[in-house]
Amino acid sequence: MTTISSDVIRGYNDTIILYLLLDRPSYGYEISRMIRQLSDGKYVIKETTLYSAFTRMEKNGYIVSFSRSAENGKRRTYYSITDAGREYYREKCEEWNLTKEVVEHFISVTGTRALTDGGAR
Amino acid sequence: MTTISSDVIRGYNDTIILYLLLDRPSYGYEISRMIRQLSDGKYVIKETTLYSAFTRMEKNGYIVSFSRSAENGKRRTYYSITDAGREYYREKCEEWNLTKEVVEHFISVTGTRALTDGGAR
DNA sequence: GTCGTTACAACGTCTGTCGTAGTATATCTG
């Protein structure tokens, strides 16, 4: 199966994570699994990418962390989205729509335009 | 007007440039103007970003450069797309469609989902 | 003559992602 490279989704990792925090707090491992599942395995975020996103977004005030023991006795770091995080998420949604509009000016849906000749070898 | 940040379009700069080379060779300044015009001013690529993309893509074999004097006597560096470049462009078009599909799982079109409560302060 | 436009190149900085490695607990398998 084709999967997504980090280069192209890079600008949306924070947005994706914030989306998964909109309804309830969550923690790294769960978010990682949710991304994989909701994308049908097409995107698997790297652990280091995820955890460094948490650090960055907490520093920026988009999320706050708290520690809590799970039923099984394990310690987990949970994150909740803040109002600033919700606002940031909204902006990113708008930016996504704009980006989509712009990029699609430069994309041949089928890619077939690339087949027409006219270039160097 | 809202414009696009480099973070979100980052993965598609090469694709956009290659698109503009599909039909005929071109050069930096012209490509820069075309991107601005075709995006209705929503995306203005930085000069350094553009020229470093040229260098990188020539190294990767996606484009080839040649120098030519314009009518006005000025020297310009033109770039043509290669077969490998066309192939790369096709792949990126496919990847775009996949990325779009995946990202939209995590985007509320209106952004209004972010307004529902449930988070921390 | 100097201002704006065209057309680049060089250099160092910053940010986000990644590879690798390590820690520690819980659950499953034999």
Added chain:
DNA sequence: CAGATATACTACGACAGACGTTGTAACGAC
């Protein structure tokens, strides 16, 4: 009970792409 697997992170250094800044040079407009 040992060892494998899944869970749940943390630390560290490397790298690539984008960016800010500066410099160069040629041309036309005024």
